[in-house]
Amino acid sequence: MKLKFYKYQGTGNDFVMIDNRDKEVSKNDTKLINHLCDRKFGIGADGLILLENSEDPEDDFKMVYFNADGNESSMCGNGGRCLVAFANFLGIIKDSARFTAIDGVHKASIEGDVVSLKMQNVESISENEDFIFLDTGSPHHILFTENVNKVDIKKEGSAIRYSERYKANNGTNVNFVEAIAKDTFSVRTYERGVEDETLSCGTGVTAVALAAFKSSKTNSNKVKLVTPGGKLSVSFKETEKGFSDVWLSGPAEFVFKGEIVC
Numbered sequence: 141m142k143l144k145f146y147k148y149q150g151t152g153n154d155f156v157m158i159d160n161r162d163k164e165v166s167k168n169d170t171k172l173i174n175h176l177c178d179r180k181f182g183i184g185a186d187g188l189i190l191l192e193n194s195e196d197p198e199d200d201f202k203m204v205y206f207n208a209d210g211n212e213s214s215m216c217g218n219g220g221r222c223l224v225a226f227a228n229f230l231g232i233i234k235d236s237a238r239f240t241a242i243d244g245v246h247k248a249s250i251e252g253d254v255v256s257l258k259m260q261n262v263e264s265i266s267e268n269e270d271f272i273f274l275d276t277g278s279p280h281h282i283l284f285t286e287n288v289n290k291v292d293i294k295k296e297g298s299a300i301r302y303s304e305r306y307k308a309n310n311g312t313n314v315n316f317v318e319a320i321a322k323d324t325f326s327v328r329t330y331e332r333g334v335e336d337e338t339l340s341c342g343t344g345v346t347a348v349a350l351a352a353f354k355s356s357k358t359n360s361n362k363v364k365l366v367t368p369g370g371k372l373s374v375s376f377k378e379t380e381k382g383f384s385d386v387w388l389s390g391p392a393e394f395v396f397k398g399e400i401v402c
């Protein structure tokens with residue numbers, strides 16, 4: 141078959157987008173999705189997203205997210221922001237959206253090049269002696285370090301991702317973080333399902349912002365995150381239960397489109 145695709149990126153986290161409202165692609169076709177994401181034999185991406193019709197009449201669309209390994213996974217923050225830009229290109233939405241993803245309903249807005257995505261409330265943060273763990277739609281292990289550029293992300297990240305601690309939960313993403321100003325953190329992420337460092341991770345930087353606030357590394361509820369692929373920001377409200385009104389903002393851009401025979 142000939143498949144039309146669109147390539148988007150959000151701070152260097154890149155995705156193949158498919159308008160799957162006619163259900164051309166089966167979500168169980170792990171081999172095809174893995175092939176499309178392959179950087180040598182396919183299009184190349186950190187993940188693939190199907191834009192589908194939602195069962196919820198209040199939604200504009202539904203997001204179905206797959207990691208580069210071809211498996212459907214938990215929420216992708218940068219992917220969600222890119223999907224909103226794609227829905228705008230398709231004419232499904234104008235400057236605001238509501239959609240359902242695997243972790244529930246999300247709202248989003250577009251202002252110029254910046255796409256902001258409302259993430260789920262976070263109620264549970266596990267603070268340990270040398271790391272913090274929380275789930276912002278995807279699971280994130282967070283390590284604060286003195287010099288993030290010296291870390292061997294693939295070696296150290298995969299050791300934690302495959303450790304006994306996370307086995308029962310199908311592993312975790314791992315974020316290495318350095319404070320560079322009172323409200324600014326440099327973040328490098330090892331991503332589960334890509335099994336390598338990606339240039340940026342949206343649910344990852346969201347987790348870092350909340351973890352930094354919770355552990356008093358910042359007292360700002362608007363945190364700037366610098367990733368190898370660009371800058372993001374996360375704002376939130378602290379509540380009795382945890383964090384609400386969590387918004388992830390940054391650029392989301394069209395890269396190229398094409399047709400692939402598969």
Ligand SMILES: N[C@@H](CCC[C@H](N)C(=O)O)C(=O)O
Nearest residue numbers: 213216217218278341342343
């Ligand atoms: N790149 C993503 C995270 C995608 C999900 C992750 N790889 C996982 O399987 O948990 C983001 O921007 O949030």
